[in-house]
Amino acid sequence: MPVSRPGRHRKCAPVVGGALGRYRRHSTTVLRVSVGLVFLWFGVMKFVPGASPAEDVATRTMDVLAFGLVPPEATRPLLALLETVIGLGLVSGVLLRVTLAAFFVHMVGVFSALLVLPGEMWNGQTGTPTLEGQYIIKNVVLIAACLAVAAEEVLPGPAGPGNSAPYETEPRYREDTPYREGVYRQPETAFRSHPRGPDGSGRGPAGSSPESRAAPR
Numbered sequence: 001m002p003v004s005r006p007g008r009h010r011k012c013a014p015v016v017g018g019a020l021g022r023y024r025r026h027s028t029t030v031l032r033v034s035v036g037l038v039f040l041w042f043g044v045m046k047f048v049p050g051a052s053p054a055e056d057v058a059t060r061t062m063d064v065l066a067f068g069l070v071p072p073e074a075t076r077p078l079l080a081l082l083e084t085v086i087g088l089g090l091v092s093g094v095l096l097r098v099t100l101a102a103f104f105v106h107m108v109g110v111f112s113a114l115l116v117l118p119g120e121m122w123n124g125q126t127g128t129p130t131l132e133g134q135y136i137i138k139n140v141v142l143i144a145a146c147l148a149v150a151a152e153e154v155l156p157g158p159a160g161p162g163n164s165a166p167y168e169t170e171p172r173y174r175e176d177t178p179y180r181e182g183v184y185r186q187p188e189t190a191f192r193s194h195p196r197g198p199d200g201s202g203r204g205p206a207g208s209s210p211e212s213r214a215a216p217r
Helices: 006-046 055-065 072-092 096-111 131-137 140-154
Strands: none
Touching (some): 006 096, 006 140, 055 072, 055 131
């Protein structure tokens, strides 16, 4: 049996960690573009009659939801246009919030097929979803991906847009904050530009030093 070499794993760990760290910075963009490409692909397919396997279920679901007011021959092009526009918006990131709103509204219509077409979505004998039902249910993965994109868009992280203090990731301390031995107290006016202080030396305001704020032994 081959002998495991811990040294090799220690050498590979920084490489893998660095690659994952670089991917993590772009993971939300990867999710957004991936979902956009899926929507763009399915939307373009619906422009061609009979090219999409979900065309019949989608058109009949929309006919029920629209109470028969939309002609069947117009349902397929409208769905194709909607999914194509959503796909382009996700891939490009243009008007992203509007695109995400349209995506979630569209998903409500998609999942409504499980209720308005129960005979085709569920197996009456076993109670399990049919192939068409499984085709609908797998969209939960797309919803989860777009929820992550929406969270990043609406609530950006510490280094995201709208945050003027990227280094201030922890609450600031006050002079009367309890401290333990060996922990320095910072004044209320914490350094916002750099955690090491305004001059990069780690010192605080004029006349103060880490030694003067050290915890008593």
